[in-house]
Amino acid sequence: MLSPMTRPDEPAMRVRPPDASFSPDAFRRAGHALVDRLADHLERARRRELPALPRVDTDAERARWRLSAAPRGLDALPALIDEVVLRSNHLHHPGYVGHQVSAPHPIAALGELVAGFLNNGMAVYEMGPAATAIERELVAWFARELGLPADADGVFTSGGSIGNLTALLAMRELRAGDSAWEHGTRGKPQLCVLVSEQAHYSIARATRILGWGRDGALGVAVDAQYRMRVDALEERLARAREDGFQVLGVVGSACTTATGAFDPLERVADVCAREGLWLHVDGAHGSPAALSPKYRALVAGIERADSVVADAHKMLLVPALSTAVLFRRGRDSWATFAQEATYLFSGNSWDHAQRTLECTKRMLALPLYLLLECVGRDELARHVERCFDLARTFAAQLRAADDFELAVEPQANIVCFRHTPRGAEDLDGLQARLRERVLARERFYLVQTRLDGALWLRTTLINPFTTEADLAELLDALRAAARAT
Template identity: 40%
Template sequence: MKSKLLEKAFDPSEFKQNGYQIIDILSDYLQEAQQNELPVTKHHKPENELGFWNRTFPIDNYTIYDPIKIFKSIIDRSIHLHNPNYMGHQVAVTAPLAALTNVLTGLLNNGMAIYEMGEAASAIEKITTEFMCKKLGYQEGSGIMTSGGTLANLTALLAARSKMIEKDVWTKGHQPKHVVLVSEEAHYCVDRALRIMGFGDDGIVKIKTDDHFKMDLDELNLSYQENVDEGNHIMAIVGSAPSTSTGAIENLNGIASFCQEKNCWFHVDAAHGGAAIFSPKYNHLLNGVEKADSVVIDAHKMMLTPGIMTFLLFRNKSDSYQTFSQKAQYLWADDHSEEWYNYGKRTFECTKEMMAVKFYILLQTYGEKLFEKYVDNQFDLTREFAHIIKENDHFELATEPDTNILCFRYLSPNHEPNSLNTSIRQKLFNTGEFYIVQTKLKGKVFLRVTIMNHLTNKTNFQKLISKIEELVLLLKD
């Protein structure tokens, strides 16, 4: 007997009806968020949030809810990235068309591990990764898409290990002691990837940064020599473009030359800043990236797509096949051949989202100018904000911005600076009017903004500054 419930869940007209309602709600939401008619966030303590959901929509197996009511509650109780006062973490303020593409890929749900389970998406992944390779300056490059910068960095370092240590490390394991040199300001996922790979404390060498929080090349040289003297093999050097806390892009050209001279794998974590390749105005910041062996660029940071989709690009085509070699007879007939179209051979994921499609739709609909305009707008705005900070005697800038990340702190003779800035950030968060974060640089707490929203402007910056000054006045000495 046919199940009425299954019929209802898959009924095209029910889908259409829900779809129209959801799009109506989302476009109203977009309007309100973009016009700052909603708070950026309505913060609730974790236990209160849990309480709301348990009370309002208890899972008791008897009650059936209207999905539209649930949608509305989720919107109401989420952080709103489309509000121009959102200046927090590096998560894309999504282009609405890319969000709509999520519906398409969600419904089609092609599995992607093998070509047959995602023919269009596999071809689109090849086209988009090769397009990105060309933008980067890789003439013979190849790439894959994977679920996030963290996984992409791990995949790249596994490829580096497989190439630099010995071909079959995947089957024979680690042989002599190897180390990886990386800036002390690199994102924690690089450290995590290396620990997963078994490098341990001693295998991860953190290179000190200069006054602008970029890897100090003299320190790199020194550390390299120390490791060689101790008999360690240097497997790879990782550059950040930029590092997360400050947005500072390292001297990629300098690191690239060093790697070439020493025959080390050069990996660039350009998860945040890689999109600058689209900008003739700012792409000079990435000079040298074209010499890297592997590069990571998150589309869900600076390329306006919903999470989660990351480009992992290799300068040498064959390196993108280095990472995994594994028997999976039920998936592909030949384990060792380099077939571009069976992506599961090169990715951690077996089932993988049709992620390239979201970027492809934006690229084909608006052209690459969209990404150029976005990068220019955000980087320009951040320089404008830095200027406002420098004009105000109460504030100190950590360093001039390279990208759209800016760190600054409030200084007052009446307060210890670290607790003052921690307190400012917490009080600001509690207002729900702005969302900014904080970071610690060389022991000092700084307020940190990432200007992700294209609608953020000078007025938002001035209001943020006034709000901070108002909050400081309310603090007891």
């Protein structure tokens, strides 16, 4: 039937195709220019010809990015890209020693571009056949590298926080008795996990999302190296049980965020085996230590975990986000979500949305896959080793200096320290001021953390272009900043 608005004598409406900006030619031109610019940027960043982090006022920055009244046309693209690049945090700059985010390998970044352009959503297999198969291959790769059994399986998520939540949801479903997914947790005892006091906040966030409130993640004391104390774990477990908690599992950190401490996973796994507890290992940052024969011992015991989270966008030179969530018994990876959605799920076991929080997701494993295929696993292992080695070298520099204090010997590639010039008072205030001053000079980006109540400067040596000499210069920059106070 004709709609009342359409008259039979009206010509058929013509749908306009997208304009010339959507053409292959326009893409080719813009793309070549873009890659040239990013390659120049890599060159300039590694030669320190840019600020590590440009210091700009938030309001001024907000004003700068106000949308134009009318589109500026494709000719504006190069200048726009230059502006974005210039005003960003430069992770390839040798002075970038900040948070745990990779300085991406260009091949992996190109993989991200391909993922963005193909945009295969991956909720179900037929939305992204290659991407889904690649994800399955890389889940198996991670599992092998970590020593999990051949039956292990899992899924990729957008980041370690979602990964931890995904694993803990499965743990709850499998260990809390009567399905919480079906019936909720009403009437159940207070559920909880035990976790190092130094664990990443995403664990406590996940247990709150699970509805367990502030007592859902009970903290276990750490030793002088910030590793979970196994005697404290046993004591906390006994106390929690006496207090009526149903303890479902233990979360081991490999490694922690603040100082890069590896919990003693082997001994934690012994406790879990004896007490019937699920062992989840948050290996978001440190699990790639398993790639290195030199540092593999740091994660000994990870292969006994029931579930593990491993991020590729931290230690493996891949752009954010790319996280593997692994389950030692492959079937457990189906326990997290058990929802019917007939418009989407066909019962195909390759439909990944049945196993993750995300419906549509990016082609999360593609950048790492390209890196492994084109550059190789051994180069990634060397990168991990180099970063961990550099942290030890930096610690040696700090120990040798009588005006710096090392918080703790680094286990991974995170080093916390502070400047202690003779006669200095208010050391906490001093560190904060020094950091601000050094950031203002734009040659370094470092961060800070509190340990046992005191403020420490914190560096993550994750950038392949940072050298020993850069770190010596950082110490001199801090000394100069202190003299200027």
